[in-house]
Amino acid sequence: MKRITIREVSEKAGVSTAAVSYVLNGRHSKVSADTIEKVQRAAQELNYIPDFSARSLANNSSKLIGVVIPQTEDRKQLLLQNPFYSELICGIESQLRQSGYHMILSGVEKGEGYLDTTMQRNLDGAIIMGVYQESFYDDLKKVNMPIVLIDSYIYDRHFHVVGIDDELGGYMAVNHLIENGHTNIALVTGTIRKDGVVEKRFLGYKRALKEAGLFYNPDHVFEHSVTYEYGYEAGKLIAAEHPEITAVFATSDQMAMGVMRGVREEGKDVPEHISVIGFDDISFARMSTPPLTTVDQDIISRGMKAADCLLSAIQNKGKELPSEPTIMPLALVARDTVRKLQ
Amino acid sequence: MKRITIREVSEKAGVSTAAVSYVLNGRHSKVSADTIEKVQRAAQELNYIPDFSARSLANNSSKLIGVVIPQTEDRKQLLLQNPFYSELICGIESQLRQSGYHMILSGVEKGEGYLDTTMQRNLDGAIIMGVYQESFYDDLKKVNMPIVLIDSYIYDRHFHVVGIDDELGGYMAVNHLIENGHTNIALVTGTIRKDGVVEKRFLGYKRALKEAGLFYNPDHVFEHSVTYEYGYEAGKLIAAEHPEITAVFATSDQMAMGVMRGVREEGKDVPEHISVIGFDDISFARMSTPPLTTVDQDIISRGMKAADCLLSAIQNKGKELPSEPTIMPLALVARDTVRKLQ
DNA sequence: ACGGTTTACTTAAACGCTTAACCTTATGAC
DNA sequence: GTCATAAGGTTAAGCGTTTAAGTAAACCGT
Structure with missing residues (x-):
């Protein structure tokens, strides 16, 4: 399937590529209602789909979130068999997708090398579950993006943690x-x-x-x-x-x-x-x-919350995340494995 | 953290960016041993990390694999709570990461809209689990990338399926x-x-x-x-x-x-x-x-196999995937829920 | 009527990388 | 000595976007 570029949209609409870009990015103050209309129709008819790589290159934002979960020592496989992580991911994914973001799910080799991934992929943020060696967090601090931690008691102004008591x-x-x-x-x-x-x-x-x-x-x-x-x-x-x-x-x-x-x-x-x-x-x-x-x-809600925090941090680029952790509620659910004595 | 570009590496090594690119991509026939050495050292010292967005833009390959799993109808959340999918993903991820690929994990809104994702992200391939409406597969066929299906009996030359009997x-x-x-x-x-x-x-x-x-x-x-x-x-x-x-x-x-x-x-x-x-x-x-x-x-192996198939299809760009499905073995494991009668 | 804004666009550079095409110089065959 | 070929580099265009800076016309207050 041939890729339709912004250039072709601009030609069809009879305007410059810049105008198209403005329209498509909602900078409506820069363009007339008439142009907006023309561009939108052209894009629609050509079935234009923007190229995120190009976008990422041009404005340094990939709409990609790194999600890291622990892995087994031996076989280097994700600990996804642990429903705790699976459920967190369910929550995270649903929120991210709703906001037009995608998730890169991966493990990390004994805390090393994740810096590469974040730089290679120009990640907009990351959600880290589990506990790693110190150097991993040091790496994370170097790259300038919002990060939320789950299941961690590391309180540092670089990170926001979504936890429970x-x-x-x-x-x-x-x-x-x-x-x-x-x-x-x-x-x-x-x-x-x-x-x-x-x-x-x-x-x-x-x-x-x-x-x-x-x-x-x-x-x-x-x-x-x-x-x-x-x-x-x-x-x-x-x-x-x-x-x-x-x-x-x-x-x-x-x-x-x-x-x-x-x-x-x-x-x-x-x-x-x-x-x-x-x-x-x-x-x-x-x-x-x-x-x-x-x-x-409520594990799923916790995942959703983590994603929400991250997204809002990404949006308010300037402001830092609140450094106090977000604490999610707990509830005792009594089923059938506890007997009343006497 | 400031990004080190290929340009800076080339300057430090005293060669052109082209030479650097050749070295870094293993086109060693084009450069002398001496240059290779210089470039590698420069890259190392500067701690150069390539930008995949730029790479993706230039050569149309993102090293990104789409992984799709079903989601609940109501809350649009991944069916990842089902360990069947979790374990598949464990297998897939470990193979992908080993080969320098990353996985974008997502669900898909009632079969629609995944085309957008694949085009936006320039996916190199996809692994699809579960069953969707026909139009979804039609979309998939349009974009020209290898695709492997899990848990599906759709036999089509566009898809390779990794199944069981x-x-x-x-x-x-x-x-x-x-x-x-x-x-x-x-x-x-x-x-x-x-x-x-x-x-x-x-x-x-x-x-x-x-x-x-x-x-x-x-x-x-x-x-x-x-x-x-x-x-x-x-x-x-x-x-x-x-x-x-x-x-x-x-x-x-x-x-x-x-x-x-x-x-x-x-x-x-x-x-x-x-x-x-x-x-x-x-x-x-x-x-x-x-x-x-x-x-x-063996669910994990099946995931690994699916990733392997996909990767080899991506490598042999030209050749099509074998259209016969890959069938994984089954084994009966007798534990304690079946009683011998009489 | 005149300078000054505002509005609506366009131009072109930039993002970081790849690669076809080109340019030297060395190598060798005759 | 001449010409073809190969080896090792470089130049610059191109991938698809965004966006600062520029332009031209319209509008406005005096």
């Missing part, structure tokens, strides 16, 4: 267990890193215990990787060797599902013997058996 | 149930459309029954949408009103999970009272309770 989330989860009469509550979690989301949830766990006058027992935190598999291991361990534990708070829904399976493997049941609460409310949470009680963060 | 898959699933002694087997499925993947699986279902000398009972096919929710409805129905049915083949894993829940809701158990087999082997299949027996199509 993880500490509160952890607190809500554990408090729910406490309200249901549980006093020996295990924590099953990924690696607790300083200033990571997981640490905040952990802090919430401790605060809930403390406020309820319960003893924090380090032996009751099972910390490893954020996977179904580790949840399974932890679940088995808990069911087999910790008869005192009656409830577990898993810091992700997948882990919670793993815990449930591990518990069952040891001949115990959820929630009869052990109650379980997860975190995130991914779409599969409601499909688990039994349906999982969890802390819902 | 859905009929065989359906056959394998049902045959597995029959081998386990089941004779009253329900089918729970999305809408059966002529030449859709679902129809093929349905055909496989019928063939397996026939070959085993079993009667095909239309009352045993439960056809509606490909969702967990419908699986749930169907499961309840089956458990409550079809005591003769001992096994169900669901044409997607999500539906299978829904069936299991529905069955349980009616006080029956999987696999004790009713056996269930799914299709796809999404990552959550192994996390269900009990772990789901299903027909595995």
Whole structure:
């Protein structure tokens, strides 16, 4: 299919290419109503479609947003199997497309090389999910474009973060267990890193215990990787060797599902013997058996919000993004994996 | 961050921009070893990053691949919550990135308007998942780029399809149930459309029954949408009103999970009272309770294969893609949802 | 009637890269 | 020594836009 250029539109309309450009970009103050009309008709009839590469070259804006998600260490594949990221992307994409932007979705090799991508592609902005090594963020700061971070506690004037109150989330989860009469509550979690989301949830766990006058027992935190598999291991361990534990708070829904399976493997049941609460409310949470009680963060809305923030930052080129993070609401959704004790 | 242009590299290296371009694009026949060396050092020291927009404009190739997945009717959001698509994308992305390509992920408004995107962005190729209205494919044919289709039985010289043998898959699933002694087997499925993947699986279902000398009972096919929710409805129905049915083949894993829940809701158990087999082997299949027996199509590999096909088609600009589809292998993975009868 | 604005366009340079065409100089065949 | 060829470079046009600067006509206040 042959490309129709602005030149051909201009000839058909009997005006200069500049006039066409003005009309097409809505600089209506520069042109008469008559010309607008002629140009629009010509463009319509020729089925003119602008070339974004040329546009990008001329005015240094590509209408392209970089979206980065973590990947597996080994096979360098996106962690998109994690519905948390999938759902975020659903939200992001729908907002971007509505505004005429497109998304370049990619992973990034151990934090290196993304600078290349952003420069090559002239990205207008980026949304970064997950946590990377420092040098990655340093690179990001160098290129002058708005950036929003998801799942990060890096507060820097270069970045805007769209987050949740993880500490509160952890607190809500554990408090729910406490309200249901549980006093020996295990924590099953990924690696607790300083200033990571997981640490905040952990802090919430401790605060809930403390406020309820319960003893924090380090032996009751099972910390490893954020996977179904580790949840399974932890679940088995808990069911087999910790008869005192009656409830577990898993810091992700997948882990919670793993815990449930591990518990069952040891001949115990959820929630009869052990109650379980997860975190995130991914779409599969409601499909688990039994349906999982969890802390819902409306993931899709969060993605949409991130996109909105980014877009508005791109629009108000001049002003910086508000440096305070945007905090999205949480809600406890009680399904069938928590039993009321006594 | 200021952009370093080819001009600056050429000045630093003391050669013309043309020479730099030749070196950087590997046209080594045109330049001496000495120049190559000088240019490479200059580029390195200046940390030169080419501008793909300019490149795209000059040689009409963007190194950008369009990836399209279906979206929900109502909210116009990607169906990325369906792990089937997520996993495909994992595979696609990893291959593309390795070859220096990037992916523009988007949905498409009821089949319209994607032509615009492809023209605007000068896409080098596209991977289309799902099924759309005819006009969409007509548009696609007009733009002259390689296209690979996933999950489609449209055989046209313009497209290459990377598929599986859905009929065989359906056959394998049902045959597995029959081998386990089941004779009253329900089918729970999305809408059966002529030449859709679902129809093929349905055909496989019928063939397996026939070959085993079993009667095909239309009352045993439960056809509606490909969702967990419908699986749930169907499961309840089956458990409550079809005591003769001992096994169900669901044409997607999500539906299978829904069936299991529905069955349980009616006080029956999987696999004790009713056996269930799914299709796809999404990552959550192994996390269900009990772990789901299903027909595995290595989804990630399929995504990778699709990307490979596309890339090689882009490379051999001239030659057309082989018009026979690429068929990926299937495997039955027996987990815990099918009971041996008697 | 005159300078000064305003309005509605057009011209042409610029964005960063590729590449066909051209220009030297060296190499070799006879 | 002459001519063809090859090797290694350079020049400059072109890709499709945008936009600053220029132009020409119309309008206006005095």
